[in-house]
Amino acid sequence: MIRTGALNKGDRLLEKELCATLGISRTPLSGALRSLAAEGLINIIPHRGAYVTKPSIQEIREMFEVMSLLEGYCAGKAAEYMPSDYLETLENLHKDLERHYQKRDAKSYLAVNHQLHRTVQEAAGNKILCEMIDSLRDKVLLYRHRQLYLPNRFDASIHEHRELIEAFRNHDPRKAEEAMKGHLMNQYKVLETLYEDK
Secondary structure (H helix, E strand, O other): OOOOOOOOOOOEEOHHHHHHHHOOOHHHHHHHHHHHHHOOOEEEEOOOEEEEOOOOHHHHHHHHHHHHHHHHHHHHHHHHHOOHHHHHHHHHHHHHHHHHHHHOOHHHHHHHHHHHHHHHHHHHOOHHHHHHHHHHHHHHHHHHHHHHOOOOHHHHHHHHHHHHHHHHHOOOHHHHHHHHHHHHHHHHHHHHHHOOOO
16 A cells, blocks of 8 residues: 555554455554564554654665665676576566556556566575565565656666566676666666655
8 A cells, every 4th residue: 555655654554444444453464564664664653653654765765776786686697597497487577568568557567577576586596685685675666666657667667678688688697787777776766856855
């Protein structure tokens, strides 16, 4: 709900309503709220409730910088040692991206995009690196999703993915790493132009 914008900065999370909406009891909801608080997406104030937070533009930039380094390294390693089954999977995911792009189906595009990035991670073959990226992914995904709906970003995103898949086909680690880093930082740059740091 935070990711889609149904909940925004300052909104109070009413446990009773959320339990009814999600069809769960208070115990799993409390656990979920604690997780969201640990990720910095909500602020729990004793005796006052939980509220949606919004990181500063500097914090968002720092998240994207770190993610671009980690995912860029993954892409370089993946291109260098890319097994044929991983390349085939990435090619198929990229075809799905192209199809969703042509239909302007952002929701499906984002779902496939997530799979593609996860596959690149796995192809890099570094378990510790995967764990580090996974711990940051949920925070970054919130903004990755929003940026695709901004003007011209959909077109730029598919172009960046085309460059990335080409680097994988050519087993070019340097280009793959540069393409992935650029892809992440371009997402941030689009957000930066429209972000209101309140």
